[in-house]
Amino acid sequence: MQLYGYFRSSAAYRVRIVANLKGISLDHHPIDLSKGEQRDSVNLARNPQGLVPTLITDDGQPLTQSLALCEYLDECYPDPPLLPGDAAQRARIRALAQVIACDIHPLNNLRVLTHLTGALGLSQDSRLAWYRHWVATGLTAVETMLEPHRGRFCVGDQPTLADVCLVPQVFNAERFDCDLSAYPTIQAICEQARCLPAFAKAAPEVQPDAR
Structure with missing residues (x-):
């Protein structure tokens, strides 16, 4: 493939x-x-x-x-499995993944940020404020959603689709110097995940086209 x-x-x-x-x-x-x-x-x-x-x-x-x-x-x-457990657990995993992939990410991807400073004429400071606002809004919800069901990872003790979405989002938030101090659960999960070879080998900085 x-x-x-x-x-x-x-x-x-x-x-x-x-x-x-x-x-x-x-x-x-x-x-x-x-x-x-x-x-x-x-x-x-x-x-x-x-x-x-x-x-x-x-x-x-x-x-x-x-x-x-x-x-x-x-x-x-x-x-x-990326979606282990019963129907309710799989729904929780999908909900966490979709908060990130469907709510946070689309508002902050490159084509949106380019449109803000291009066609709409926003300043770089305004663009950054936009980015950080939507990251904070989304991650605040994720932090609360995680607490009832998490183990070492988002849902339980093995990485799921939720972790697959969370780690890249945190990477991007760090790139834009977002304050993540309000999200200790998210930070702890990402620290665990980044230690796994599957996550470490996927990191942007180790890809052949990284620069």
């Missing part, structure tokens, strides 16, 4: 983590978001949204959207 992504894309980061957890070897193809390569005709043929990541399956099918890719890999390679 082939993964088209960008080393700092949190969406591509999620898929790399899952592949590592499952022991899946992916051929990585960098798409440089800083140069706009995601919008060229070749990438648009793979991903009509002009985004990353795109996964090309072994039979040549292009699949998009990181949560869909994570669940695809989980269904094809069910051990270890």
Whole structure:
């Protein structure tokens, strides 16, 4: 399988983590978001949204959207499961993942931030305030949601889809110097996860296209 992504894309980061957890070897193809390569005709043929990541399956099918890719890999390679437990536990895991991937991330990805300072003419300070506001709003909710059911990780003692989403989001928050002191549970979980080889090998700073 082939993964088209960008080393700092949190969406591509999620898929790399899952592949590592499952022991899946992916051929990585960098798409440089800083140069706009995601919008060229070749990438648009793979991903009509002009985004990353795109996964090309072994039979040549292009699949998009990181949560869909994570669940695809989980269904094809069910051990270890990303969504363990009963229906209620799986719903909790999905809810945590979606707070991050569907509520925090879309408001703060590169195309939104570029639109704020480009077409809307916001200053860099205003752009940063926007970013930090939505990170704080989302992570405050996540911190509260974690407490009733967490173990070493978001839900229990093994990483799940929730951790796969949380670690890349915290990486991005750190890049933008967000104050994370109000989230001790989140910080503790990320510290645990980053010690695992599957997470460490997926980190942006160790990718071949990192710079």
